[in-house]
Amino acid sequence: MNQIEIKGITKVFGETTALKNVTLTIEPNKIYGLLGRNGAGKTTLLNLMTNKIFPTSGEILIDGQNVLENDQALSQIYCIAETNLYPENMKVKSAFDWTKKFYPDFDRGYADMLAHKFGLDTSKKIKSLSAGYNSIFKMIIALSCQVKILLLDEPVLGLDANHRDLFYKELLSNYSAHPKTIIISTHLIEEAADLLEDVIIIKEGEVLLVDQVENLLSKGYTLSGVASLVDEYIKDKNVLAQSSFGGLKTAYLLDESARVNLPQGLEISKLDLQQMFIHLTNV
Amino acid sequence: MKLQSIIRYQLSDSKKSLLIFYAIMFSIPLLTTTGFLSFGSGSAEVRGTEMASAIFIFVIGLNSFRANFLFSQANGVSRKTQFKGFLVTILLISGVMAIIDAIYTHLFSLLVPYMSFFSMIYGSIYLTDSAPLSALFGGLLWSFFLYALYGMFGYFVTLVYYRSGLIMKLVVSIVPAIFIFFVLPYLAFVNLAVSRVIVNLTVLAFGLGVNLNPYQSMFTFSLFFIIFAIGSYLLMRRAPIK
Numbered sequence: 001m002n003q004i005e006i007k008g009i010t011k012v013f014g015e016t017t018a019l020k021n022v023t024l025t026i027e028p029n030k031i032y033g034l035l036g037r038n039g040a041g042k043t044t045l046l047n048l049m050t051n052k053i054f055p056t057s058g059e060i061l062i063d064g065q066n067v068l069e070n071d072q073a074l075s076q077i078y079c080i081a082e083t084n085l086y087p088e089n090m091k092v093k094s095a096f097d098w099t100k101k102f103y104p105d106f107d108r109g110y111a112d113m114l115a116h117k118f119g120l121d122t123s124k125k126i127k128s129l130s131a132g133y134n135s136i137f138k139m140i141i142a143l144s145c146q147v148k149i150l151l152l153d154e155p156v157l158g159l160d161a162n163h164r165d166l167f168y169k170e171l172l173s174n175y176s177a178h179p180k181t182i183i184i185s186t187h188l189i190e191e192a193a194d195l196l197e198d199v200i201i202i203k204e205g206e207v208l209l210v211d212q213v214e215n216l217l218s219k220g221y222t223l224s225g226v227a228s229l230v231d232e233y234i235k236d237k238n239v240l241a242q243s244s245f246g247g248l249k250t251a252y253l254l255d256e257s258a259r260v261n262l263p264q265g266l267e268i269s270k271l272d273l274q275q276m277f278i279h280l281t282n283v
Numbered sequence: 284m285k286l287q288s289i290i291r292y293q294l295s296d297s298k299k300s301l302l303i304f305y306a307i308m309f310s311i312p313l314l315t316t317t318g319f320l321s322f323g324s325g326s327a328e329v330r331g332t333e334m335a336s337a338i339f340i341f342v343i344g345l346n347s348f349r350a351n352f353l354f355s356q357a358n359g360v361s362r363k364t365q366f367k368g369f370l371v372t373i374l375l376i377s378g379v380m381a382i383i384d385a386i387y388t389h390l391f392s393l394l395v396p397y398m399s400f401f402s403m404i405y406g407s408i409y410l411t412d413s414a415p416l417s418a419l420f421g422g423l424l425w426s427f428f429l430y431a432l433y434g435m436f437g438y439f440v441t442l443v444y445y446r447s448g449l450i451m452k453l454v455v456s457i458v459p460a461i462f463i464f465f466v467l468p469y470l471a472f473v474n475l476a477v478s479r480v481i482v483n484l485t486v487l488a489f490g491l492g493v494n495l496n497p498y499q500s501m502f503t504f505s506l507f508f509i510i511f512a513i514g515s516y517l518l519m520r521r522a523p524i525k
Contacts, residue, residue, distance in 0.1 A: 052356050052524040069520075071285050074359035085357035085524075087350050101288040102358035 002028040002063065002076065002148035002181040004049065009058035011044050011205075018044040020205045021058070026181060028148075031195055033213070033273075034185040036202035037281050042185045043082060045202070046151045050079040062149065075103070079151040080138045088127035092120065092137055096144075103145045111144035114170065118163060131158030139167060143174050149181045156188060164188075168195060189274040199273070203281050213273060216254075220271030224250040229265050240279035252279045285360050289368035290375075293351060297343050297376060304339050305383060308332065312394045331400035332387070333426055336380050337433040343376065344437020348445060352522065362519050369438060370512065377430035385423045401425050404489070405497045425497050428504035432511070439511040442518040445525070 004026035011019040019041045026032060036042045047053045049060055051067045051074060059066055065073040086095050092115070100106040115122050118136045120129075129137055135157050142150055156164045172195065175182060183200075186192050199216060201209040209216075223230060227249035234242075240252040252271060262268060271279075347369055355365040384399075391397040398406070401422040409418035443455050471478035486492050490499030 047524065050356075050359070051361070054521055054523065069361040069363050071359070071361050071364055074361060075285065077359060081357070081524075083524075085353040087354060098288075098292060098354075099358065101291065102285060102360065104284070 004149065004181065005061040005064075006045075006049070007059050007061070009045070009048060009060065010056045011041075011048060011053070012056045018205055019048075019055075022202075022205075022207055023058075024200065024207060024210060026183065027198075028181055029179040030197045031175065031182045031184065033189070033192060033196035033199045034183050034202070035189060035199060035277050036185075040202045040281075041205040042202055043153055046079055046153050046183070046185060047081075049151060050074065050077055052079075052081070076147055077149040077151065078103070078142050078145045078147045080135075080142045080153055080155050082153050082157065084126065084134060084138075086126050088125070090126050091122070092124055092126065092129075093122040095126065095137070095141065096122065099141050099145065103147065105146035106141075107144045107146060111140050114140045114143060117170075118166065132160065132163065135159055136163065136167075143170060146178060147180070150183070152182065152184045152186075154186060155184065156186065156191075164191060168192070171195065189277055190272065193273040196273075201277060201280060208280060216276065217270065217273065219254050219256050220276045221253045221255070222250060222269045222271055222275075223253055223266055224248065224269075225266040229263060233263060233266060240276070241282060252276075254280075285358075285364050286368055286371075288358075289351075289355060289360055289365055290371050292354070293347065293368055293372040294375065296347075296351065297372070300339075300343065301376070301380075304336075308335065308387060312391045316394050331398070331403060332391075333384055333400040333429065336384055336426070337429055340373075340376065340380060340430045341433040341437040344373065344434040344439075345441045347373070347434075347438055348441045348519075352445075352519075353524065356524055362522060366516055366519055373434040373438070374431055377427050377434060380430050381423050381427040384426050385419060388422065389419075401497070404491070405495050408495045408497075421497050425501055428501045428508070432504040432508045435508050435511040435515065439515045439518075442515050442522070446518050446522060 004024075006022055006024040006026070009019055009022040010017065022041075022045065034042050034045070044053070048055050049067065051069065054068070059068075061067070062073045062076055067073045067077075090098075096106070096108060096111050100108055112122070114120075118133075118140070120133055120136050120140065126134070126137065135155060136159065139152075139155050142152065142155075156167055159167060168191070171182070184192055184195070193213065196213045199209070199211060199213050200207065223234065225248065227244060227247055230242075230249040230251050234251045234253065237251075237253050237257070238255040240254050242249060242251045244250075252275070254271075254276070351369075352362075352365065355362075360368075388397065388399045388402075399422060402409075402418070405421065405425075406418070409415070409421070444452055447455060467481070471481055488500065488503040490496030
């Protein structure tokens with residue numbers, strides 16, 4: 001079990017409500033995508049799951065244990081934060097050594113191997129790492145910790161395309177070798193889409209949608225054609241968005257029945273996860 | 284497990300500073316005896332280097348929160364465990380420093396006229412034949428409690444600043460200074476009863492009455508250590524990442 005239960009979580013910062021009564025169950029050993037626009041509350045939720053901050057109300061349980069001030073629950077989880085939490089003067093290899101003391105299952109050999117693969121010089125101080133290598137450094141620690149739950153907040157921030165590709169491959173190979181619950185919060189939806197099994201979309205502090213990626217993609221369609229035909233066809237359908245150009249219209253649908261009895265003159269194509277996310281969160 | 288690790292980490296974090304501090308402290312008698320450092324002609328004396336140690340451990344306390352907190356949070360350590368770790372660390376450092384300072388006092392007094400701060404205050408009660416050992420023990424314990432208090436106070440101060448907003452930071456910076464340097468002297472000046480209370484409290488707190496008693500000041504140091512420890516924990520238990 002590596003189940004996470006989020007029960008009625010609300011977080012208020014001054015006059016801003018970052019999360020409103022969020023209730024979720026994260027199932028064990030799955031890769032989740034946590035998606036949302038800037039300021040939607042993704043980082044706040046991840047910070048709450050690791051007790052870096054405290055909820056205004058509600059609770060978060062890992063395998064039935066509340067995470068608040070709970071060393072045992074917190075030792076099952078590792079979070080890559082956007083900000084650097086390591087002392088700037090610490091060397092990368094020293095950070096590896098110390099992580100081993102806090103996470104006894106930390107695989108030092110694997111960390112060194114990843115550092116070699118990504119070209120990370122472990123004798124460098126953390127403050128001298130570029131933004132990309134800072135992400136690589138944190139990602140290597142996260143993958144080598146061998147914890148049951150990994151939270152990755154913008155894990156590929158500053159990484160070039162080659163390193164991003166390598167990261168996705170390493171993440172999958174790590175997941176295959178040691179199944180764990182992984183939650184990836186990212187804006188690069190198109191790139192990460194193939195990794196994700198389930199998706200959680202947050203909008204303005206509220207959970208908009210939780211679904212399997214496969215299931216979600218099977219419902220999403222783009223319908224285009226003459227405006228009157230499109231309007232007639234979509235009137236009883238779940239329409240995410242519409243756009244018109246001259247006498248033509250395109251409608252974005254989230255509806256399983258969208259492909260049934262399609263009249264002539266209308267064209268239909270699939271929506272990918274990123275397009276679906278844009279239309280879901282644009283409203 | 285995590286407690287042990289955080290103690291090790293915090294000790295290792297202070298190790299380098301401690302080595303530099305004592306390298307400087309021990310270089311003073313060495314430089315003096317080799318003639319590189321002079322206290323002038325005549326009967327010059329060096330006194331009370333414990334205060335340098337106390338200020339040093341205060342700075343250790345000041346620097347023991349923010350970076351360690353972030354590092355603890357990165358490694359899944361609860362605030363409670365981090366706080367326990369700091370308590371053990373500061374007590375260990377205080378103990379080690381008290382022992383080193385006792386050795387230092389002994390060595391330094393062999394080389395130059397030297398009197399520790401403890402001897403200056405309570406030295407007169409250790410004049411009998413059997414006194415050197417109890418003076419050593421008393422001085423060591425007194426330094427230990429003094430250092431622990433200064434370290435805890437530094438930690439408390441840094442936590443007050445960490446948890447305060449800009450206005451609160453200004454308030455906690457200015458108000459105590461105004462109270463100590465202006466309000467209290469003014470009250471003592473205009474009202475003899477107030478100055479008498481201050482003097483009586485100081486005498487009682489530090490055991491400075493007719494019968495000098497260093498254990499009274501150790502009790503006072505411990506009491507304030509506990510007060511600052513409770514204050515620090517209350518400030519820390521809900522501290523968010525900033």
